[in-house]
Amino acid sequence: MSRKLITDAQNTWCPRCGNFAIQHTLKDVLTGMEEEGRSQDNVVLVTGIGCHGKMADYLNINSFYAIHGRTIPVATGIKIANPDLSVICCAGDGDAYAEGLTHMIFAAKRNIDITLIVHDNRVYGLTTGQYTPTSPLNFHGRSTPAGSLEKPFNPLELALVSGSTFIARAYTRKLDHLRSTLREAIDHRGFSFVDVLQICATYYNMTESYNARVYELEDHDPADFNAACAKMREWDYSSDAAIALGTFYRTSAPTFDEEFSKGRQGDEERKGAIAALLDQRV
Numbered sequence: 001m002s003r004k005l006i007t008d009a010q011n012t013w014c015p016r017c018g019n020f021a022i023q024h025t026l027k028d029v030l031t032g033m034e035e036e037g038r039s040q041d042n043v044v045l046v047t048g049i050g051c052h053g054k055m056a057d058y059l060n061i062n063s064f065y066a067i068h069g070r071t072i073p074v075a076t077g078i079k080i081a082n083p084d085l086s087v088i089c090c091a092g093d094g095d096a097y098a099e100g101l102t103h104m105i106f107a108a109k110r111n112i113d114i115t116l117i118v119h120d121n122r123v124y125g126l127t128t129g130q131y132t133p134t135s136p137l138n139f140h141g142r143s144t145p146a147g148s149l150e151k152p153f154n155p156l157e158l159a160l161v162s163g164s165t166f167i168a169r170a171y172t173r174k175l176d177h178l179r180s181t182l183r184e185a186i187d188h189r190g191f192s193f194v195d196v197l198q199i200c201a202t203y204y205n206m207t208e209s210y211n212a213r214v215y216e217l218e219d220h221d222p223a224d225f226n227a228a229c230a231k232m233r234e235w236d237y238s239s240d241a242a243i244a245l246g247t248f249y250r251t252s253a254p255t256f257d258e259e260f261s262k263g264r265q266g267d268e269e270r271k272g273a274i275a276a277l278l279d280q281r282v
């Protein structure tokens, strides 16, 4: 019998928060995987600190509530210890792009086979509205009442140059697209990165602006690195440009966990050879 994936824990997300969309989309994706014979027992969710982190309480799946910015090292350890698991990280934009930025870069560089879903509401929601690395220039928030002085960075470009083998953007008000994108990311072998434009209804509600500007990628070849880079640069996370949703880049490359397993087999062979030599001496 399939399990009830939404827990009975009291949900404290604000009404109209985009986290609900990610929660229910993950539920649908996990249900679909189970129907195809992939047990939910083989899925592990790792969350960080922030509003998104409560996903560990609200989804009835194996989970690990990590400390701030540390979803990826925890997920990496889980994947290396048990390569048969599907390991999914839910992280916030503060969590992944500020506190945990180097972990994201090195996960992409190593091509560890995990999925990183960033709930990118472009604000620190849990701490009531400070600017993050993807907040726009001149963001008026709790820590920058006169407007932030820093331009945001583009996390997709960062993932691309760091070596990520799957890079996509989705939006919490485009549910079908979000569902197919998360499923594609989980199925991809290697480091999959999805920047989800997640509505923070309370501290940075971009619903009207995003609704007017998002469009789904068409006639785009995700195997083309330069085309992916050009598409990513259409919007710099600050301007009012159109915002592409979809899979910008996808390629295949050896994964860190596979290479690590081979190394472990090599260790066993070496140990065997040493034991054989010692036997000969006796």
Ligand code: SF4
Residues within 6 Å of the ligand: 012, 013, 014, 016, 017, 018, 019, 051, 121, 125, 126, 199, 200, 201, 202, 203
């Ligand atoms: Fe969602 Fe923003 Fe409320 Fe956090 S503060 S629960 S991100 S709407």
Ligand code: MG
Residues within 6 Å of the ligand: 050, 092, 093, 094, 119, 120, 121, 122, 123, 124, 125, 132
């Ligand atoms: Mg945030």
